[in-house]
Amino acid sequence: MTSIVSIKNVVKRYTRGKQKVEVLHGIDLGVAAGEFLALMGPSGSGKTTLLNLIGGLDRPDQGEVEVAGQRIDRLSSGQLAKWRARHIGFIFQFYNLLPVLSAERNVEVPLLLTNLSRSQRKKNVAAALAVVGLSDRAKHKPAELSGGQQQRVAIARAIVADPTLLVCDEPTGDLDRETAEEILELLQILNRQHGKTIIMVTHDSRAADHASRRLYVDKGRLTSGEEAQHAAA
DSSP states (O other): OOEEEEEEEEEEEEEETTEEEEEEEEEEEEEETTOEEEEEOOTTSSHHHHHHHHTTSSOOSEEEEEETTEEGGGOOHHHHHHHHHHHEEEEOTTOOOOTTSOHHHHHHGGGGGSOOOHHHHHHHHHHHHHHTTOGGGTTOOGGGSOHHHHHHHHHHHHHTTOOSEEEEESTTTTSOHHHHHHHHHHHHHHHHTTOOEEEEEOSOHHHHTTSSEEEEEETTEEEEHHHHHHHHO
16 A cells, blocks of 8 residues: 655654753654544653654654655755645644634635636635535634534645645544534545545544544654553553
């Protein structure tokens, strides 16, 4: 099966005051095309740092990060911005919608970086909103939508440019259980019916149950569920 993500011996350090703190310690990870991977772990374990490296929001201090056939650790900032626009759809915990724009205009934002015509952008936006079940809310602004509807708009924005990979950072962390379940089921549909590869950071084991595989990040190292459970026993 084709590999979408290939990470080899990745190390990431941050500077805190005068001290250098190593957050990720020689991470190796492969993610296949069409996979839905949940990355779990406690706060401060390094899981969001790993997600940011995969999404091209950050760079490793050591090692290789290849995503969608591209060594993104070698790209310049300008090249990386163009690569992200083409290959990565981001879904965050707090939606990050622009409050002055309608749902359809929020969804259109990533397409403004492309060469698509206005009419084609409009078609793509309508299709993305239909996928998330919000065609009837296209003209509404974020303040006129529920939390679950806002997250659906954010998901439509993430998929509108047909990215290679969806990266989700606690996508249900700000939602009640029932609404969270609806969003997770939508992610499953995107994965199973639309073939989207998804990597989701979550601390919620019930959310991780929707993924096809889960891994644990513990103190900057990756372990499988069996290893994590054994360590806790």
